Amino acid sequence: MAGGNAIRGSRVGAGPMGEAERGEAAPRVVVSYWCSNGHETRPSFAEEPGLSVPEQWDCPRCGFPAGQDQQNPPAPPRVEPYKTHLAYVKERRSDEEGAVILDEALESLRSRGLIT
Known part of the structure; x- marks a missing residue:
């Protein structure tokens, strides 16, 4: 069907999935982590009682561990x-x-x- 206006991967009646179909989003908390290279990572976590935020997070740019203290980030692992x-x-x-x-x-x- 060359030049057709059919949308591939869709079906008739399909629309954008919005908040009404997924339900209400859980409240989130954004936490900053810094690695020894100075990269900042800001993942978000569900804000629920009993859930704790991890002390360290892997930096997506360099893979080093990142901590919440910008002035004293965790040391990179010894290779x-x-x-x-x-x-x-x-x-x-x-x-x-x-x-x-x-x-x-x-x-x-x-x-x-x-x-x-």
Whole structure:
């Protein structure tokens, strides 16, 4: 239907969904959070008794944690460098233990005739 004036994804009688169909909006409270990069985030929360506002919120711009105190935001998390499989193995075993395991594996391969 080229050039038609039908609205795709709609049905006859569909109108904008307004407050009358959804019900009344809950009262909201807006809280400001600041990260260590100085970004401000202002999420809103339902204002209901018994519900508490979180102390920290993740900054949507940089991903660092953000707090409600602009002068003293939470410190960014310490990023551990990438470790190889060998680095994890070396944490668990000493060089002497590794040499013993290697000798056992080589002897097993030699006994099966896979290496000389």
